[in-house]
Amino acid sequence: MRLLNRLNQYQRLWQPSNGEPQSVTIGELAERCFCSERHVRTLLKQAQDAGWLEWHAQSGRGKRGQLCFLVTPESLRNTMMEQALQKGEQLNVLELAQLAPGELRALLQPFMGGQWQNDTPTLRIPYYRQLDPLHPGFLPGRAEQHLAGQVFSGLTRFDTHTQRPCGDLAHHWNISADGLRWDFYIRSTLYWHNGDAVSSTQLHQQLLMLLELPALNKLFISVKHIEVTHPQCLTFILHRPDFWLAHRLASYSSHLAHPEHPFVGTGPFRLTLFTPELVRIESHDHYHLSHPLLKAIEYWITPQLFSQDLGTSCRHPVQIAIGKPEELPMLSQVSSGISLGFCYLTLRKSARLNILQARRLVNIIHRSSLLQTLEVDENLITPSNALLPGWTIPQWDELDEVALPEKLTLAYHLPVELHAMAEQLRQALALLGCELTLIFHNAKNWDGNHPLAQADLMMGDRLIGEAPEYTLEQWLRCDQLWSHVLNAPEYTHLQTTLDALQVQANEDDRHAALQQVFATLMHDATLTPLFNYHYRISAPPGVNGVRLNPRGWFEFTEAWLPPPSA
Numbered sequence: 001m002r003l004l005n006r007l008n009q010y011q012r013l014w015q016p017s018n019g020e021p022q023s024v025t026i027g028e029l030a031e032r033c034f035c036s037e038r039h040v041r042t043l044l045k046q047a048q049d050a051g052w053l054e055w056h057a058q059s060g061r062g063k064r065g066q067l068c069f070l071v072t073p074e075s076l077r078n079t080m081m082e083q084a085l086q087k088g089e090q091l092n093v094l095e096l097a098q099l100a101p102g103e104l105r106a107l108l109q110p111f112m113g114g115q116w117q118n119d120t121p122t123l124r125i126p127y128y129r130q131l132d133p134l135h136p137g138f139l140p141g142r143a144e145q146h147l148a149g150q151v152f153s154g155l156t157r158f159d160t161h162t163q164r165p166c167g168d169l170a171h172h173w174n175i176s177a178d179g180l181r182w183d184f185y186i187r188s189t190l191y192w193h194n195g196d197a198v199s200s201t202q203l204h205q206q207l208l209m210l211l212e213l214p215a216l217n218k219l220f221i222s223v224k225h226i227e228v229t230h231p232q233c234l235t236f237i238l239h240r241p242d243f244w245l246a247h248r249l250a251s252y253s254s255h256l257a258h259p260e261h262p263f264v265g266t267g268p269f270r271l272t273l274f275t276p277e278l279v280r281i282e283s284h285d286h287y288h289l290s291h292p293l294l295k296a297i298e299y300w301i302t303p304q305l306f307s308q309d310l311g312t313s314c315r316h317p318v319q320i321a322i323g324k325p326e327e328l329p330m331l332s333q334v335s336s337g338i339s340l341g342f343c344y345l346t347l348r349k350s351a352r353l354n355i356l357q358a359r360r361l362v363n364i365i366h367r368s369s370l371l372q373t374l375e376v377d378e379n380l381i382t383p384s385n386a387l388l389p390g391w392t393i394p395q396w397d398e399l400d401e402v403a404l405p406e407k408l409t410l411a412y413h414l415p416v417e418l419h420a421m422a423e424q425l426r427q428a429l430a431l432l433g434c435e436l437t438l439i440f441h442n443a444k445n446w447d448g449n450h451p452l453a454q455a456d457l458m459m460g461d462r463l464i465g466e467a468p469e470y471t472l473e474q475w476l477r478c479d480q481l482w483s484h485v486l487n488a489p490e491y492t493h494l495q496t497t498l499d500a501l502q503v504q505a506n507e508d509d510r511h512a513a514l515q516q517v518f519a520t521l522m523h524d525a526t527l528t529p530l531f532n533y534h535y536r537i538s539a540p541p542g543v544n545g546v547r548l549n550p551r552g553w554f555e556f557t558e559a560w561l562p563p564p565s566a
Contacts, residue, residue, distance in 0.1 A: 003080050004095040009033050009043055010052060011073045022067040026057075029067075052076060087118065091273075114543040114561040120295035121561040123543065127299045130276045134263065137213045138253045138478070140444035142463055143299075145252050146553040150281060150297075151193075152255035152265035153288075155184050155203070155234070156246045158466035160555060164507075165246035165467075168289075169203065169256070169266065170234070179241030179505065184234045184249075191286035192258045193270035204228050206256040218478045219248055222502070241503040243510065247470040268292050268557050277301050281556075293545070293560035337548050339533040341464040342384050343418060345457060346485045346527050352405050353456050358525035360399040361457075370428055371531055374420045381417060384529035387522065388468055391515055394523050404434040411455035413441040418459050421530060445479075452484035459530070465550045469511045472518065473498060485526060 012032050016022065030040040044055045044067075057065040071079075077096055084092040114123050132141060134148050157168035167173075170184035190198035207226050210216045222242040229235040236245065248254060258264035263271050269281035269292065279299040283292045345365065347358040365371065371383040386392045410425065412418045419440065426436040439451045446452060446460065458481060464471045476482060477498055483491050494517070501513045521527040535552040545558040 003092050019069045023064045025064050116564045122296045123294055124298045127301050130301050131279055138215050142551045146551050148252045150269045150556050151267045151271050153267050154249050154255045156250040158250050163466045165250040180238045182236040186232045187288055190288055193264045193284055200228050202259050205259050215478050243505050244502050247467055292557045337535050339535050340468045342529040342532050343461050344529050345459050347457055347525055348485050356402045359396045360402045362525050362528045363399055370424055376417050376420055379534055381531040383531050387518055387529050404432055407435045408456045409437045410457040411439040411451040412459035414444045446481050469514055
């Protein structure tokens with residue numbers, strides 16, 4: 001606050017002449033700065049000693065002195081911000097950066113990317129929107145899902161190379177022959193970010209809390225109860241075998257927080273600041289796995305002005321650039337890939353829309369230029385021809401003569417590319433005599449007061465992280481979308497099928513059975529993928545170890561910066 005006050009006082013001195021030399025009395029300066037004459041003399045001396053201005057006083061009360069300015073308030077603000085950043089005084093930076101969003105972005109850009117701050121490596125990432133709180137359970141945004149995985153740990157985690165579950169808070173686990181008892185053996189040297197030792201009782205308490213959340217209760221529907229069978233062992237007793245259990249516990253939605261401090265976890269980074277303008281995480285000194293090479297990572301929130309009709313989260317930045325303006329010509333693409341996650345269309349069969357009409361709608365999308373002509377950024381999306389690699393979409397012929405309904409309703413949510421898709425589809429159907437009413441749900445998923453009951457068609461974004469087959473099983477089991485897409489008997493049959501599928505101990509058998517479930521949904525024109533995203537990360541030469549992960553981010557635990565040259 002002191003820096004901001006000094007800057008504000010300097011601006012009050014500067015403004016009457018816009019930086020031109022002034023002939024002014026001490027009394028006038030004191031009145032301008034809302035302080036005493038004695039205090040304004042102190043301000044002038046401090047500013048002169050700092051090299052900001054020159055003050056030539058005249059002897060005698062009421063005499064006019066000469067005030068000359070040596071720096072502009074804008075350059076002074078930049079200098080103060082840079083000094084505060086180098087000292088790790090992030091809150092001072094935010095106070096100094098009380099500007100319009102565009103100006104704030106311009107001011108912060110020189111300080112982005114990888115830098116050594118107080119002899120510790122720090123990575124600063126400019127981000128386009130505020131981050132939602134990291135509450136327990138499912139989170140709608142990719143950035144929040146990724147961040148939750150850095151701050152919190154689960155009993156298990158997904159191996160970054162095989163994407164299969166492996167030990168995390170639990171060193172390992174055993175499964176009984178009938179698949180109804182799972183013993184997870186907890187590591188003996190675990191610490192929360194606040195320094196408290198982790199106990200199995202605390203983990204048990206947090207797991208029971210997760211089971212009370214409606215969405216996670218669906219996820220763990222096969223769990224009968226959880227026991228602390230030993231100070232270092234948690235035991236799950238199941239109603240029926242569930243060989244996805246280790247996957248479910250590895251998902252970010254099942255990660256565990258301190259029972260008394262919801263933002264304190266056991267992950268590789270601890271959360272030290274979470275404000276609408278800045279989120280900062282620092283490495284956890286007592287992390288139980290390999291320690292990160294970066295000391296701190298900061299998200300600097302610099303939102304742009306978005307259309308109110310599309311909400312404040314309508315951008316979908318899948319292409320991350322890390323660096324300062326002078327480094328932009330040197331930025332190189334360090335990691336890229338096509339997302340396994342996809343935007344999708346679901347079609348509810350009813351008296352208004354039969355299966356042949358639904359199939360013709362799917363053909364209109366995939367057999368025309370509709371997806372190729374969407375008005376979106378170049379090289380952002382690629383049309384889907386499969387739900388997952390090898391899970392191809394069906395082909396139908398001789399449907400051009402099928403008459404479409406006169407009226408249909410489409411509900412869709414973010415990202416913004418679905419707005420372009422909805423409008424394109426509306427225009428295409430209008431040419432075929434079908435009036436499509438659009439309902440936009442201003443969210444990243446179907447939570448809250450959604451319009452699903454009013455819709456014949458629904459579009460959304462299915463994020464996929466690690467273990468894509470498991471992620472799709474979780475989608476069918478937990479997303480309330482499916483209870484609206486399917487009628488009651490169909491929905492019950494789907495859940496019964498998932499229950500039968502999970503009891504298969506062999507992973508390949510589970511994957512094959514799940515593929516058949518989705519093949520049926522696509523064959524019935526209940527579901528079709530629309531497009532995938534191009535994930536890209538670019539970084540200057542000084543930022544190393546950046547590797548794209550399934551969520552379109554990079555592994556913070558693997559990134560590193562070379563030490564500064566002497």
